[in-house]
Amino acid sequence: NNNNNNNNNNNSSTDDETDPLAVYRNKSNRRDQVFSAISGDGGIKVTACTVRNAVNDLMIQHTMTELPTDALGRTLICGLLMANGIQDEQVVQITMNADGPLRGIVGIASGKGELRGYVGTPQLANDISLKDAVGQGMVQIVKNHPDWPRPYNGITSIRHG
Known part of the structure; x- marks a missing residue:
């Protein structure tokens, strides 16, 4: 009996087998990071980031399939990357309005x-390319x-999905 109780209280393999999103959960609890470096003369700035955990959390919270998550x-x-180095109170918002089955994407940093962010169609099969899923717009x-x-604002056409 003790072994059965311990297995029922443990959120390991049993939950993982029945939860299709378990593979995306942050088991290692590693934090996402942004790194920046500037050349000695200040002429070049390099920024890199890891967002796996944030994207996985969004996938789980919004019950998204892989293509909309991508x-x-x-x-x-x-x-x-655009928001790196701006003031804490500043935000960058990217909005894609397009005719593809994703029905638009909004990302805010x-x-x-x-x-923060969302897609218009969180459940979409992986049988089309990302370009076709986004569409023209x-x-x-x-x-x-x-x-x-007033905010700074720029608009352009989507060229390649």
């Missing part, structure tokens, strides 16, 4: 490194701060 993850990486990037009278 699209949102890429959008959040872009936002995080703050100067604090906080990430426009991407808008907005950089804002609560104290600014």
